[in-house]
Amino acid sequence: MSAPAKRGGVLRQPTVYDVAALAGVSRQTVSNVLNAPDIVKGATRERVEHAIKELGYRPHASARRLRTRKSSTIGIRLDPVTNGISGSVLDRFLHAVTEQADARRLRILLFTATDPEDEIRQFERLLDGADVDGFVLTSTTYDDPRTEWLIAQDAPFVTFGRPWGVDDMADGAHRWVDVDGRHGLAEATRSLLELGARRVAYLGWPSPSGTGDERRRGWREAMEAAPSPLDSATLDDLQLACEDGVSLASDAVRGLLARGVEFDGIVCASDSLALGALMVLGASVPIVGYDNTPVASAVGLPSVEQPLEQVAAAALELLLDDVADEPVLGDVASAGDPRHRLLRPQVVWR
Amino acid sequence: MSAPAKRGGVLRQPTVYDVAALAGVSRQTVSNVLNAPDIVKGATRERVEHAIKELGYRPHASARRLRTRKSSTIGIRLDPVTNGISGSVLDRFLHAVTEQADARRLRILLFTATDPEDEIRQFERLLDGADVDGFVLTSTTYDDPRTEWLIAQDAPFVTFGRPWGVDDMADGAHRWVDVDGRHGLAEATRSLLELGARRVAYLGWPSPSGTGDERRRGWREAMEAAPSPLDSATLDDLQLACEDGVSLASDAVRGLLARGVEFDGIVCASDSLALGALMVLGASVPIVGYDNTPVASAVGLPSVEQPLEQVAAAALELLLDDVADEPVLGDVASAGDPRHRLLRPQVVWR
DNA sequence: TCAGAAAGTTTGATCGTTCAAATTCTTGCA
DNA sequence: TGCAAGAATTTGAACGATCAAACTTTCTGA
Numbered sequence: 001m002s003a004p005a006k007r008g009g010v011l012r013q014p015t016v017y018d019v020a021a022l023a024g025v026s027r028q029t030v031s032n033v034l035n036a037p038d039i040v041k042g043a044t045r046e047r048v049e050h051a052i053k054e055l056g057y058r059p060h061a062s063a064r065r066l067r068t069r070k071s072s073t074i075g076i077r078l079d080p081v082t083n084g085i086s087g088s089v090l091d092r093f094l095h096a097v098t099e100q101a102d103a104r105r106l107r108i109l110l111f112t113a114t115d116p117e118d119e120i121r122q123f124e125r126l127l128d129g130a131d132v133d134g135f136v137l138t139s140t141t142y143d144d145p146r147t148e149w150l151i152a153q154d155a156p157f158v159t160f161g162r163p164w165g166v167d168d169m170a171d172g173a174h175r176w177v178d179v180d181g182r183h184g185l186a187e188a189t190r191s192l193l194e195l196g197a198r199r200v201a202y203l204g205w206p207s208p209s210g211t212g213d214e215r216r217r218g219w220r221e222a223m224e225a226a227p228s229p230l231d232s233a234t235l236d237d238l239q240l241a242c243e244d245g246v247s248l249a250s251d252a253v254r255g256l257l258a259r260g261v262e263f264d265g266i267v268c269a270s271d272s273l274a275l276g277a278l279m280v281l282g283a284s285v286p287i288v289g290y291d292n293t294p295v296a297s298a299v300g301l302p303s304v305e306q307p308l309e310q311v312a313a314a315a316l317e318l319l320l321d322d323v324a325d326e327p328v329l330g331d332v333a334s335a336g337d338p339r340h341r342l343l344r345p346q347v348v349w350r
Numbered sequence: 351m352s353a354p355a356k357r358g359g360v361l362r363q364p365t366v367y368d369v370a371a372l373a374g375v376s377r378q379t380v381s382n383v384l385n386a387p388d389i390v391k392g393a394t395r396e397r398v399e400h401a402i403k404e405l406g407y408r409p410h411a412s413a414r415r416l417r418t419r420k421s422s423t424i425g426i427r428l429d430p431v432t433n434g435i436s437g438s439v440l441d442r443f444l445h446a447v448t449e450q451a452d453a454r455r456l457r458i459l460l461f462t463a464t465d466p467e468d469e470i471r472q473f474e475r476l477l478d479g480a481d482v483d484g485f486v487l488t489s490t491t492y493d494d495p496r497t498e499w500l501i502a503q504d505a506p507f508v509t510f511g512r513p514w515g516v517d518d519m520a521d522g523a524h525r526w527v528d529v530d531g532r533h534g535l536a537e538a539t540r541s542l543l544e545l546g547a548r549r550v551a552y553l554g555w556p557s558p559s560g561t562g563d564e565r566r567r568g569w570r571e572a573m574e575a576a577p578s579p580l581d582s583a584t585l586d587d588l589q590l591a592c593e594d595g596v597s598l599a600s601d602a603v604r605g606l607l608a609r610g611v612e613f614d615g616i617v618c619a620s621d622s623l624a625l626g627a628l629m630v631l632g633a634s635v636p637i638v639g640y641d642n643t644p645v646a647s648a649v650g651l652p653s654v655e656q657p658l659e660q661v662a663a664a665a666l667e668l669l670l671d672d673v674a675d676e677p678v679l680g681d682v683a684s685a686g687d688p689r690h691r692l693l694r695p696q697v698v699w700r
Numbered sequence: 701t702c703a704g705a706a707a708g709t710t711t712g713a714t715c716g717t718t719c720a721a722a723t724t725c726t727t728g729c730a
Numbered sequence: 731t732g733c734a735a736g737a738a739t740t741t742g743a744a745c746g747a748t749c750a751a752a753c754t755t756t757c758t759g760a
Contacts, residue, residue: 013478015716026740031718041738058478062415063716066745071412078445091441095428098460107481108460109423110448128363128408130746131457246648275648295645298596298625365746376710381748391708413746416715480716 014055023051034059065130073107074319075132077119079139080112089291089306090138093160096312097136104316120149127155134319136160140176142210147174158315162340164210175318177311177341181211181269181290184304184345185218188267188288191347193226197265197286201238201256203249203277204269215269215290237261242273249276271296271303292348302349314341364405373401384409415480423457424669425482427469429489430462439641439656440488443510446662447486454666470499477505484669486510490526492560497524508665512690514560525668527661527691531561531640534654534695535568538617538638541697543576547615547636551588551606553599553627554619565619565640587611592623599626621646621653642698652699664691 016027023030025048032040033048040048051057065071076097079090098108109132113119123146126132134156137146143165150157151173159176185202192200202219205212216239223235230238238261242252249272256263257280266281267288268274274289278301281287289296289303296303318339366377373380375398382390383398390398401407415421426447429440448458459482463469473496476482484506487496493515500507501523509526535552542550552569555562566589573585580588588611592602599622606613607630616631617638618624624639628651631637639646639653646653668689 013480013716016718017716027716028718028741029739032739035718039738044738056478058475060416060716061479061481062412062421063745064718065412066410066416066747067716067718069745078448080445088438088441091438094460095430095462098428099462102462110444110458110460112445112449112452125408128406129411130363131411247650272648279649298622299629300597363746366748367746377746378711378748379709382709385748389708394708410746413715414748416717417746417748419715 013060014057015060016057018055019048019051019057022055023048069130071107071130071133072105073109073132074101074316075109075111075123075126075135077122077135077137078110078112080114088293089308093138093308093312096308097315100309100312100316104320106316116145119146123150123153123155127153134158136315136319140164140210142208156319158319160311160315162210175339177314177318177343179306179311179345180342181215181304181345182218182221184290184306184347185215185267185269186222187218187345188302188304188347189219189222191349192265192267192286192288193222195265195286198226198228199230199234199238199263200265200267201240201261201263202268203240203242203252203266203273205244206241212269219267238263244270244272246272246276246279249273250280251276253277253280271301274301274303275299288347297350300350302347304345305348306345307343310343314343363410364407365410366407368405369398369401369407372405373398419480421457421480421483422455423459423482424451424666425459425461425473425476425485427472427485427487428460428462430464438643439658443488443658443662446658447665450659450662450666454670456666466495469496473500473503473505477503484508486665486669490514490560492558506669508669510661510665512560525689527664527668527693529656529661529695530692531565531654531695532568532571534640534656534697535565535617535619536572537568537695538652538654538697539569539572541699542615542617542636542638543572545615545636548576548578549580549584549588549613550615550617551590551611551613552618553590553592553602553616553623555594556591562619569617588613594620594622596622596626596629599623600630601626603627603630621651624651624653625649638697647700650700652697654695655698656695657693660693664693 016030019030020027023044025044029040029044030048030052033045033052037045074097076094078094094108101108109126111122111126113122123135135150135158137144137157137159138161140147140159140161140163144159144163147157147159147163157175159174160178162176162178163174189200189202200219200223202216204216204219207213220235220239223230223238237259240252240256242248249268253266253276263285265286265288266274266277268277269290271289271291271293274287275295277287278299287301289301292303292305295301318341321338366380369380370377373394375394379390379394380398380402383395383402387395424447426444428444444458451458459476461472461476463472473485485500485508487494487507487509488511490497490509490511490513494509494513497507497509497513507525509524510528512526512528513524539550550569550573552566554566554569557563570585570589573580573588587609590602590606592598599618603616603626613635615636615638616624616627618627619640621639621641621643624637625645627637628649637651639651642653642655645651668691671688
């Protein structure tokens with residue numbers, strides 16, 4: 001690459017015309033080499049490719065976007081304030097999405113919003129300005145106003161997280177990727193049972209909570225499927241709920257001890273809760289957290305790890321069917337509903 | 351706003367022509383209303399503004415960028431993997447930058463890179479494609495190859511973090527914002543001394559470490575300035591160094607105890623280290639961390655908080671002098687070197 | 701009152717690319 | 731050899747905005 005330095009200087013970036021002139025072809029052929037190499041004759045293509053390298057040519061993104069009416073950019077809202085310890089999950093997800101986007105020649109544009117209404121306003125701004133083609137949403141809620149708006153606008157989007165409204169899950173317009181927390185907790189619970197535990201407690205969030213209820217269900221099902229299952233009342237006793245917070249969790253566990261309920265293991269809906277339990281129980285009882293945050297690894301807590309790279313990849317894949325007009329892959333698509341993807345987490349033992 | 355819905359449909363977004371037609375003016379006047387309202391006559395302006403609202407017009411970002419040769423976009427690399435507990439700092443910084451950028455009508459584009467060389471390749475790609483106007487860099491190192499490259503290219507950038515190479519700090523081409531960790535640790539140390547401590551230990555990272563050495567210096571200076579200072583040898587004894595990690599920190603503190611060194615307080619270079627100390631010492635000795643991560647607040651550890659919103663604001667301000675050709679503000683600029691900004695952190699007590 | 705300056709507005713050109721249609725070059729086969 | 735069909739390439743136009751310069755209107759002051 002013998003491209004000139006000094007961007008601030010007079011020398012301008014080469015354009016298709018420059019490349020075309022050097023390679024002795026027309027500008028369109030240069031464009032074709034870049035966008036549809038297969039329709040260009042081998043010899044010509046090589047000549048053009050050489051000229052591109054020679055000049056250090058790179059297509060001007062905005063010009064391309066203007067012409068193609070595609071921004072190849074995806075908007076992601078940065079969540080307001082890292083919500084506690086678990087914040088790092090979205091951070092890691094963001095990282096994974098960015099990497100996956102890169103591989104698909106997409107850009108990631110960040111924005112912030114103070115509340116769902118404000119977020120919708122941002123959607124509008126970014127779509128109208130043709131800044132982005134679509135969105136990846138996180139932290140979905142019951143009857144999320146954002147997804148409703150996007151669907152009404154016919155704007156492409158995917159959510160990380162199932163829609164929790166009753167009918168929404170079947171809605172074909174809503175593409176989502178999620179992690180099967182139920183399976184993750186069932187797995188964690190089964191493992192503790194196999195390790196000899198009999199009375200595994202569950203520390204989660206108050207109902208209703210889409211994510212939380214699923215995780216609790218996973219624990220409960222695994223407990224009910226144990227070789228010698230406990231009765232229903234006992235399971236109710238072993239089931240704790242408090243808001244996400246280390247000290248709240250500690251309180252909850254202390255309450256359990258105070259009530260004299262026996263238990264020999266705890267699976268939790270989050271690492272914050274697990275850390276709270278750990279601070280009360282120490283190493284006396286095996287504890288499993290959720291999200292595999294840096295804190296969990298720091299204090300040596302096993303935790304359910306979400307396959308964020310896969311989530312990111314799946315999210316973009318679903319989105320791309322719209323955005324890039326790429327054909328839906330026959331095989332993959334036919335396996336279940338192609339618009340939804342439920343991935344399995346894995347317990348990381350320590 | 352009576353803008354039509356259905357983006358996927360046939361109706362296209364209105365353009366300057368549509369607005370011009372409705373308002374009965376030329377397209378350039380519409381452009382002027384948007385970009386230089388003061389040169390348009392009041393009555394005309396109102397008419398155009400009304401038409402803009404009426405049509406729900408929004409300028410096409412790519413078209414504008416193509417013509418103006420500015421992307422109004424700033425690139426930020428997402429750090430590879432959240433490095434331990436402290437990862438949330440960059441996360442919060444990113445959030446602050448995004449918000450600040452929004453207020454300045456700038457966009458934030460994310461990218462990832464595997465190593466500094468790869469990052470430079472990304473710089474090149476993004477600059478050549480006119481995707482971004484400049485960069486905000488984090489995690490600067492000694493003689494950072496990235497800053498050298500950017501300076502050579504004459505590309506606008508700011509770093510969060512001082513350049514640690516010997517001569518670089520005076521380099522006018524390098525604009526940076528940083529937090530005065532020395533001041534932060536001095537402050538923390540002084541506070542512990544005022545609370546009655548006499549032998550405050552320091553738990554930091556091995557030299558050389560630009561950031562770490564500064565923080566240690568803050569502690570040392572505060573200790574030396576104490577009413578009845580300890581002798582130099584004692585201070586050396588009270589000074590611990592280990593890599594950033596909870597268990598490593600625990601080991602280091604246990605070593606201190608084993609050596610029989612007395613101490614009645616610890617200030618740390620990070621929350622990870624502080625957490626490690628906490629797990630050995632419990633509430634027996636006051637501990638101060640650094641970065642005020644969620645973990646610190648979760649376990650009730652006081653910590654030095656970096657003013658990330660201010661850092662973000664300052665960073666964009668410095669960058670904008672280049673990017674947007676805005677005039678340097680006379681007053682602010684004259685106060686010290688306008689190309690560098692050193693901000694003061696604050697201890698959060700719990 | 702009127703020239704000249706200033707303010708306000710419009711027109712033509714352009715940013716760098718890709719689309720769509722037109723053109724030229726290759727093939728294969730009667 | 732000729733000629734249609736296909737492959738390869740080129741040309742003109744357009745994407746939607748702003749710049750630069752030209753033009754028109756309004757203001758200023760002798």
